[in-house]
Amino acid sequence: MKIGVLAKRGDNKAAQTWQGTADYLSKEIPGYTFQIVPLDFQQITQAVKERSVDFVIPNSGMFVDFEGLYNINGIATLKNQRLGKPYTVFGGVIFRRKDREDIQTLEDVKGKTLMGVDETSLGGWQMQWGELKKAGIDPYKQLKNLSFGKTHDDVVYAVRDGKVDVGTVRTDTLERMAEEGLINLNDFVVINQQKELQKDFPFLLSTPLYPEWPFSSTKNTPAQLSELVASALLRMPKDSEAAKMSKSEGWTLHSNYRPVDDLFLDLQIGRYEYLRKFTLGQFIQKYWYWFSGGFIILTISVASIIIYQQKRTETALKEIAKQRELAILEQKEVEKTLKKISSEQQQQKELLEKEITQLIDELQNAVDGDLTVRASLSSLEMSTVADLFNAIIDSLSDIAIQVKESSTEVSSSLEDNEQSIQLLAQQAIDEAEQARNTLNSVEKMSDSIEEVANNAHQAADFAHDAYQETQAGTNAMDETVNSILNVRSTVAETAKKIKRLGESSQKIAEVVSLIEDIALKTNLLAINASVEASRAGEQGQGFTVVAEQVGALAEQSKGATKKIAHIVAAIQAQTQEVAQAMELSTSQVVDTTSLVDATKQRLEKVLQRSNSINELMKTISQSTVSQAETSKNVTELMQKMAQQSEARLISSEEIAKSIQATAEVAKQMESTVEQFKVISN
Secondary structure: OEEEEEOOOOHHHHHHHHHHHHHHHHHHOOOOOOEEEEEOHHHHHHHHHHOOOOEEEOOHHHHHHHHHHHOOEEEEEEEEEEOOEEEOEEOEEEEEEOOOOOOOOHHHHOOOEEEEOOOOOHHHHHHHHHHHHHOOOOHHHHOOEEEEOOOHHHHHHHHHOOOOOEEEEEOOHHHHHHHOOOOOHHHEEEEOOOOOHHHOOOOOOOOOOEEOOEEEEOOOOOHHHHHHHHHHHHHOOOOOHHHHHOOEEEEEOOOOOHHHHHHHHHHOOHHHHHHHHOOHHHHHHHHHHHHHHHHHHHHHHHHHHHHHHHHHHHHHHHHHHHHHHHOHHHHHHHHHHHHHHHHHHHHHHHHHHHHHHHHHHHHHHHHOOEOOOOOOOOOHHHHHHHHHHHHHHHHHHHHHHHHHHHHHHHHHHHHHHHHHHHHHHHHHHHHHHHHHHHHHHHHHHHHHHHHHHHHHHHHHHHHHHHHHHHHHHHHHHHHHHHHHHHHHHHHHHHHHHHHHHHHHHHHHHHHHHHHHHHHHHHHHHHHHHHHHHHHHHHHHHHHHHHHHHHHHHHHHHHHHHHHHHHHHHHHHHHHHHHHHHHHHHHHHHHHHHHHHHHHHHHHHHHHHHHHHHHHHHHHHHHHHHHHHHHHHHHHHHHHHHHHHHHHHHHHHHHHHHHHHHHHHHHHHHHHHHOOOEOOOO
């Protein structure tokens, strides 16, 4: 036996989750082998429709549709196990990435990109759609883009990776993926949290709660087997391998899925989708149903009367039998009574058959469109049926009259408005042409502004480079000033040293003069000694030699002293010249320092002006960039306006075609109701 399972997180995950349930049923129900068949949202619908599976585990929304369309039967509801507790309800989650702080409420979802699981996914889209509708948001018209990821995991990954702004999944999807190590729960934020419901429901939640998934049997499954499966599911232990694999505590009695049906009615989806596409043709078909409905009601009423009479007969027979057992002596009387009752029943049956034949004859013309006929039966039982059918005929007659009048009014109104519609279509064409011309002009202006922005950006770069060069020149000038100041200091120090050198050379001259005096006195002393030695005669000859040598030494000292004096004089003269040159250099250094300082001040002013120019060019560049962005936005807006004009043009053409088609339908409807014969007012 095949069990079709909705693979909301992929085939492998579905097989892993539900294989334990198939094994459990195969063991609990001898003679049957159960097999899991993972199916996506489209495949599961096709499988139920074609009856290629015997049992199905769909989401709750699919169950409501399948129950109405394909007569599947719910036999149990899942007890989803989370945080150590079973839950037979679930909901939907609307979430965003944590860093998208621009999305706080449902109103902020407008104009964003949103991904759901599938259009037929109750927890992955339809519940959230209901909440968006309550907030006055039509996701099919007011979102930037609406897409579907096919599995819950893919939707979560798309939001995490920034591919879409907002995602929708069923409750416990985020928690399960975080538990499996696939995501970090702190990376996401839930929108429209239902805090009151979360007091008793421990999952992230954005919607009301709805019944959990049902286990259902398809139409071709034997009732006895369905009962065996239901019994086995209800007996499933919460600690069994099947329950553990499905992360549940087994199954419970089939829940009430009316809240899901109410949601579908509000959204006009599933079996209520026809409410969004009701046409005049369907209006006619709808009221034609009353004809067949009237005959069905008539048949049911006649059958009810017959059954009622039969029950009366059975009751009378039972009473007679009882009397016969209690009073054998009255047997003959009982037989007479039986005959009488039998005769009365025969008469009633014949009368009933006669009146039914009369009713059919009287109402035969109604089948052909004559709504003036009326049924008139005398018996109490059949008069009720006649009155009921007469009321149906009256209602149908009123409907036919209203339809005829409405179709006439529609035709007249369409003829009156045909010229206005054509004018509207022409205006839409003119508007689209003007929008295209305006768009071309705006695009040219946008290109020009973008070129100006590029030039301004280059000028800003040049100004910035000039500012950098000026800054470097200022720094170099600062270093030059510092160097000149150092030279000035060095020259001053050198002048001081040269001055001290002059003073030292003066002292040397004084010492040389002193040595010269000493040499003179020594020479004089040597002469005196030589004279005295001559007087001494032969004894003083040795002393004479010494005196001569001393005299020669004194002469040499005198000569050396003169040379030193000349050298010192030359040094003093040169020192004087150097001192004068140093004084002149010091004066020039002071003058140069003043000039450099003045140049530095002027360069600082140039630097300030260069900086001002640089800032001004930055501002101009930013302004032109802003203008370029604004121009781009204007271009995009004009493109949208052009697209909207094209769309209005197409809509106008479609409206014209639709109105023409409506006129044809109105004529057909008028022609159709012409066949009915009604009572004139």
